[in-house]
Amino acid sequence: MELxxxxxxxxxxxxxxxxxxARELCAVGANIAVIDIDAEAAASVASDLGTGNSRSYACDIxxxxxxxxxxxxxxxxxxxxxxxxxxxxxxxxALMVKPQKDGSFxxxxxxxxxxxxxxxxxxxxxxxxxxxxxxxRSGGQGLIVNVSSISRHGNRGQSNYSASKAAVAALAxxxxxxxxxxxxxxxxxxxxxxxxxxxANMRPDALEKLQKLxxxxxxxxxxxxxxxxxxxxxxxxxxxxxxxxxGGLRL
Numbered sequence: 001m002e003l004x005x006x007x008x009x010x011x012x013x014x015x016x017x018x019x020x021x022a023r024e025l026c027a028v029g030a031n032i033a034v035i036d037i038d039a040e041a042a043a044s045v046a047s048d049l050g051t052g053n054s055r056s057y058a059c060d061i062x063x064x065x066x067x068x069x070x071x072x073x074x075x076x077x078x079x080x081x082x083x084x085x086x087x088x089x090x091x092x093x094a095l096m097v098k099p100q101k102d103g104s105f106x107x108x109x110x111x112x113x114x115x116x117x118x119x120x121x122x123x124x125x126x127x128x129x130x131x132x133x134x135x136x137r138s139g140g141q142g143l144i145v146n147v148s149s150i151s152r153h154g155n156r157g158q159s160n161y162s163a164s165k166a167a168v169a170a171l172a173x174x175x176x177x178x179x180x181x182x183x184x185x186x187x188x189x190x191x192x193x194x195x196x197x198x199x200a201n202m203r204p205d206a207l208e209k210l211q212k213l214x215x216x217x218x219x220x221x222x223x224x225x226x227x228x229x230x231x232x233x234x235x236x237x238x239x240x241x242x243x244x245x246x247g248g249l250r251l
Contacts, residue, residue, distance in 0.1 A: 014041025
């Protein structure tokens with residue numbers, strides 16, 4: 001896909017990886033719909049892009065009515081949608097079960113489980129469905145990228161997050177099959193540990209230990225992930241696959 005004047009929606013684009021993807025795609029001529037639950041953060045990123053017809057939108061992607069209204073607004077504002085990057089995600093880490101000295105158990109709560117599933121998985125589904133409808137109405141030809149994670153292979157303390165990220169990678173395969181007749185591709189990206197705000201909040205000793213486990217001996221940069229997303233858009237024969245950008249790490 002030639003990205004000049006193409007309209008790309010990115011969720012969770014108010015900071016971190018989403019903002020980096022917005023900057024990368026805007027730099028090659030795309031118009032960006034910067035979507036985030038934080039309206040001020042989204043507006044700041046859209047303003048910083050500075051070129052093209054980029055705009056910001058506030059949306060809780062776990063809420064069906066908000067998502068449907070958002071994509072109707074996008075059709076009005078951009079006429080046609082050519083891409084969606086399902087980047088929005090949260091963590092609520094905890095061990096599933098941890099015995100305590102007094103004989104009780106500390107567990108991952110249902111709320112911790114559900115919050116992650118609602119945003120990471122249900123939100124991805126709702127946005128993907130709405131984007132696909134929009135692309136088909138405007139004549140097809142587009143790409144949906146689901147941002148998964150190296151944790152999709154399973155990571156201690158992340159039952160909720162690992163399950164959600166494995167699921168969105170699987171959705172990319174399903175959608176590639178279902179949407180191909182309309183000229184719509186679907187991919188997933190599985191970043192390794194990346195220098196975003198989420199990782200930066202780790203304890204320094206834990207972060208140092210983590211980096212020693214990575215064969216590349218460092219964290220990825222958000223810009224490296226963003227360039228991979230750009231590659232997915234620009235190579236029209238890529239579909240139904242996950243690309244892992246993880247510095248050689250295997251969990």
